[in-house]
Amino acid sequence: xxxxxxxxxxxxxxxxxxxxxxxxxxxxxxxxxxxxxxxxxxxxxxxxxxxxxxxxxxxxxxxxxxxxxxxxxxxxxxxxxxxxxxxxxxxxxxxxxxxxxxxxxxx
Amino acid sequence: xxxxxxxxxxxxxxxxxxxxxxxxxxxxxxxxxxxxxxxxxxxxxxxxxxxxxxxxxxxxxxxxxxxxxxxxxxxxxxxxxxxxxxxxxxxxxxxxxxxxxxxxxxxxxxxxxxxxxxxxxxxxxxxxxxxxxxxxxxxxxxxxxxxxxxxxxxxxxxxxxxxxxxxxxxxxxxxxxxxxxxxxxxxxxxxxxxxxxxxxxxxxxxxxxxxxxxxxxxxxxxxxxxxxxxxxxxxxxxxxxxxxxxxxxxxxxxxxxxxxxxxxxxxxxxxxxxxxxxxxxxxxxxxxxxxxxxxxxxxxxxxxxxxxxxxxxxxxxxxxxxxxxxxxxxxxxxxxxxxxxxxxxxxxxxxxxxxxxxxxxxxxxxxxxxxxxxxxxxxxxxxxxxxxxxxxxxxxxxxxxxxxxxxxxxxxxxxxxxxxxxxxxxxxxxxxxxxxxxxxxxxxxxxxxxxxxxxxxxxxxxxxxxxxxxxxxxxxxxxxxxxxxxxxxxxxxxxxxxxxxxxxxxxxxxxxxxxxxxxxxxxxxxxxxxxxxxxxxxxxxxxxxxxxx
Numbered sequence: 254x255x256x257x258x259x260x261x262x263x264x265x266x267x268x269x270x271x272x273x274x275x276x277x278x279x280x281x282x283x284x285x286x287x288x289x290x291x292x293x294x295x296x297x298x299x300x301x302x303x304x305x306x307x308x309x310x311x312x313x314x315x316x317x318x319x320x321x322x323x324x325x326x327x328x329x330x331x332x333x334x335x336x337x338x339x340x341x342x343x344x345x346x347x348x349x350x351x352x353x354x355x356x357x358x359x360x
Numbered sequence: 361x362x363x364x365x366x367x368x369x370x371x372x373x374x375x376x377x378x379x380x381x382x383x384x385x386x387x388x389x390x391x392x393x394x395x396x397x398x399x400x401x402x403x404x405x406x407x408x409x410x411x412x413x414x415x416x417x418x419x420x421x422x423x424x425x426x427x428x429x430x431x432x433x434x435x436x437x438x439x440x441x442x443x444x445x446x447x448x449x450x451x452x453x454x455x456x457x458x459x460x461x462x463x464x465x466x467x468x469x470x471x472x473x474x475x476x477x478x479x480x481x482x483x484x485x486x487x488x489x490x491x492x493x494x495x496x497x498x499x500x501x502x503x504x505x506x507x508x509x510x511x512x513x514x515x516x517x518x519x520x521x522x523x524x525x526x527x528x529x530x531x532x533x534x535x536x537x538x539x540x541x542x543x544x545x546x547x548x549x550x551x552x553x554x555x556x557x558x559x560x561x562x563x564x565x566x567x568x569x570x571x572x573x574x575x576x577x578x579x580x581x582x583x584x585x586x587x588x589x590x591x592x593x594x595x596x597x598x599x600x601x602x603x604x605x606x607x608x609x610x611x612x613x614x615x616x617x618x619x620x621x622x623x624x625x626x627x628x629x630x631x632x633x634x635x636x637x638x639x640x641x642x643x644x645x646x647x648x649x650x651x652x653x654x655x656x657x658x659x660x661x662x663x664x665x666x667x668x669x670x671x672x673x674x675x676x677x678x679x680x681x682x683x684x685x686x687x688x689x690x691x692x693x694x695x696x697x698x699x700x701x702x703x704x705x706x707x708x709x710x711x712x713x714x715x716x717x718x719x720x721x722x723x724x725x726x727x728x729x730x731x732x733x734x735x736x737x738x739x740x741x742x743x744x745x746x747x748x749x750x751x752x753x754x755x756x757x758x759x760x761x762x763x764x765x766x767x768x769x770x771x772x773x774x775x776x777x778x779x780x781x782x783x784x785x786x787x788x789x790x791x792x793x794x795x796x797x798x799x800x801x802x803x804x805x806x807x808x809x810x811x812x813x814x815x816x817x818x819x820x821x822x823x824x825x826x827x828x829x830x831x832x833x834x835x836x837x838x839x840x841x842x843x844x845x846x847x848x849x850x851x852x853x854x855x856x857x858x859x860x861x862x863x864x865x866x867x868x869x870x871x872x873x874x875x876x877x878x879x880x881x882x883x884x885x886x887x888x889x890x891x892x893x894x895x896x897x898x899x900x901x902x903x904x905x906x907x908x909x
Contacts, residue, residue: 256423272639273370275410275618292783295420296410298370310423 255290256299257314259321261307262286263354265345268338270299270308280332283359284342289329290322305349328360367609369617370410371640378404378614380887381634381648383621383664386414386829387873388863389654390604391880392887394451395896397611399888404646405608406636408620409828413601414654415836416873417828421691426816427748428691429758431836432597433737434463434707435873436585443585443897447877450896451607458603459594461743463705468590470706471562472806473714478559479706482589484509491559501551504534505560508546509587511535512580520897535577540843543571543579558714565709565735566872567841568685568762570720575846578870585874590707592742596749600873624651624664624860631859634664650859652883656831657681657839657851657866669857681845681866684837685723686822688763690796693754693816696809698741708736708806719762726764728795734802735760754815759799765822765833777823792819837872838865853882861886 255278258270264284271279271286278292279299288299288308300308311322348354380396382389385407393403411417415431437443438460445455462468467479478494481487488506492499511532518525529536538546547557561571566582569575593600605615616638623635625645633647653660661670661678712719712731719729739749739756749756764770767777771787782788796819804810822834839845850868853861861883865871869879878897885892 273618295423297420297424298410310425312423312425 255293255295255325256288256297256308256310257321257325258285258287259307259309259314259318260352260354261305261350262303263358264348264351265305265307265341267304267341267345268335269302269304271335272338273298273302277334277336279335280329281335282328282332285328285358285360286335287325287328287332290326291329331360367615369412369605369615371638373404373614373616373638373641373644373646375402375404375614376644376646378402378646378648380404380650380652381406381646382652382654383624383634383660384414384654384864385409385412385601385605385615385617386654386864386876387416387601387604388865388867388876388880388883389414389652390601390608391447391451391877392652392654392861392863392883393613393880394453394604394607394611395447395881395884395892396888397608397613398450398452399884399892400611401888403608403611403613404648405605405613405615406619406621406634407615407617408830410618411598411601412605412615412617413598414829414876415825416597416601418596418598421816421818424748426691426693426750426756427596427598427746428756428818429597429737429739430689430820432593432600432873433735433758434468434586434590434592434742435460436590437588437874438462438591439589442588443874444591444877446896447881448603450881450892451604452611453603453607458600460591461594463590463592463707463742465589467704467706468586469563470708471559472708472710473555473558474712476555478562480559480562480586482587484513484584484587487587491556495551495553495556498551498553498556501553501556505547505550508534508538508576509580509584512577513584516581516584520894539577540846541576542843543574543576546576547571554714558711558716561716562709562711564716565733565760565762568687568720568837569841570717572717573720573840573842575841575843577843578841578846581870582872585872594743595746596739596743621655621664623666624653624660626666626669626857626860629669629858631857648859650861650887652861652863652887654862654864654880656829657862657864658832659830660862661851661855665857665860671856674856678851682840682842683765683831683833684835684840684871685720685762686765686825686834687760687836688792688795688799688822689820690759690799691816691818691820692757692759692800692814693750694757694810694813695754695815696807696813697753698738698755698807701807703738703741703807705738705741707738708734708803710734710736710802710806723762723764726766726769728764728769728798729762732761732798732802734799736803736806750816759796759803761799763795763822765835767823770821770823772823777826780827782823788821792821795819795821836865838867838870841870853879853886
């Protein structure tokens with residue numbers, strides 16, 4: 254169950270999604286955010302908040318990004334909660350819209 | 361209307377002055393807000409949840425693959441001249457804006473006992489006829505019971521047409537004699553037949569008190585409501601709430617969700633406004649001379665309003681209210697073709713035997729009943745065109761039962777409930793699983809093979825309810841449905857604070873969708889004048905549904 258943060262977030266990490274989440278489900282890494290599937294209530298409010306359109310419902314993912322489901326679940330166990338939004342990463346403009354950023358993910 | 365973008369309901373607020381502020385976007389609050397907005401008042405509705413509708417909301421799972429109703433399972437009296445459409449019209453919502461889908465008129469509630477079933481049909485006369493045929497030896501008692509029901513129906517019409525009291529009251533002598541009776545006390549004067557009594561009280565899950573404690577007059581009101589026909593709004597409970605919210609917005613009102621009201625501000629005994637917290641907007645104050653509180657009654661009067669503005673008598677009365685029991689709900693996705701298996705569009709009410717007192721005795725001792733009463737609601741059969749309910753070929757079901765509400769009964773402490781950590785407690789999670797298995801086992805007697813076809817399962821508890829709508833003891837039904845807490849003994853829509861009004865499950869009109877909506881109209885009338893009530897509700901003209909379509 255849940256919504257999933259995918260590739261577009263990497264190296265941008267705007268964190269605007271965090272403020273709207275009623276379930277405090279976001280977890281923070283250094284250049285990526287994930288959603289804890291055990292806390293997510295599937296409200297979908299985060300989706301329109303992301304300027305990079307990085308968030309999808311699990312049921313919307315296809316073969317090319319389905320691996321993000323497990324990635325979110327695994328990293329959510331390790332990473333701390335983030336409850337307040339902060340500034341996006343300093344060079345988010347350079348990374349915005351870049352495809353296949355996953356190799357740069359710092360887990 | 362459909363091509364207008366939905367206004368932001370989470371983080372923008374352009375004004376701080378309104379005519380009316382509604383605390384809580386439950387069905388009562390939304391009805392009050394929409395009715396007042398329709399009459400030109402500038403209305404703000406605040407709610408801490410991310411959906412509007414209070415108990416009449418849905419939640420999603422697996423992204424948006426599943427959509428489950430939290431509280432709207434079926435509503436009575438939705439025919440063209442019915443109570444519900446009248447109230448919606450009063451809020452500026454046309455009859456054709458919401459499609460009401462009727463459940464099986466021959467049996468919308470199917471009572472299931474070991475070796476015996478009885479379907480409750482639409483129509484006062486049809487139900488009476490069915491019972492007379494089934495229990496010919498109880499003819500006198502059945503006629504007496506229906507006489508009481510009829511008098512309650514007539515009596516309720518007086519409220520919106522006071523002149524009619526002149527000719528109606530003299531016809532209500534049986535009601536007058538047993539106005540404060542429990543269901544058991546009145547039934548004792550009708551019949552001793554256990555099976556018949558079980559049928560007459562077989563819908564008690566809609567108010568959750570056993571016959572020895574339930575208000576007979578209240579029971580009659582509820583029974584009458586559903587005998588007008590059982591309906592479900594196409595698109596589900598959220599659509600119903602959203603339509604009311606949209607009605608507020610198109611008349612210039614504002615809905616702001618994820619906004620928890622922390623104080624109702626009073627100065628010199630009169631309401632000034634409210635203070636609320638919103639993650640994006642911070643702590644804000646908004647002003648109005650009228651505040652309608654649709655939040656939990658104890659939270660409203662004991663926490664939101666400074667106690668110096670309320671009489672000690674009021675505070676004590678509020679503290680002492682007994683809340684209704686709470687429920688646990690098992691949400692299922694099943695891959696069983698229920699139509700092929702012969703299931704109709706009915707709600708199953710499964711009982712272990714004819715004595716309902718046993719299960720409730722356990723509940724009042726904060727214990728899980730050994731043999732629970734189980735209600736099965738089937739969203740897919742009620743709303744077959746709705747593709748949002750579940751993936752293709754999967755049926756969307758809810759199994760409901762009454763449960764203890766104390767943290768201890770669920771393996772929790774009060775602190776864990778307060779700080780939200782209860783959700784991860786392993787004892788609690790084990791208990792939820794045990795509870796689900798208990799209800800599924802019971803439901804299997806009516807849906808053979810159920811347990812082998814479950815593809816999705818989730819469980820809500822009283823604590824889930826408190827988490828999202830803030831009710832005391834996680835109840836959905838307000839204060840207990842007893843004669844001691846019936847009608848004028850419940851909080852009125854007016855309070856002793858000028859400009860502060862109440863609506864919702866604990867007020868005089870009672871709980872449930874129709875109780876809360878009627879209460880919303882009452883609160884709107886308290887603000888804008890009694891004509892609101894007469895215009896919207898004039899029940900003198902209402903048609904009585906017959907068995908024919």
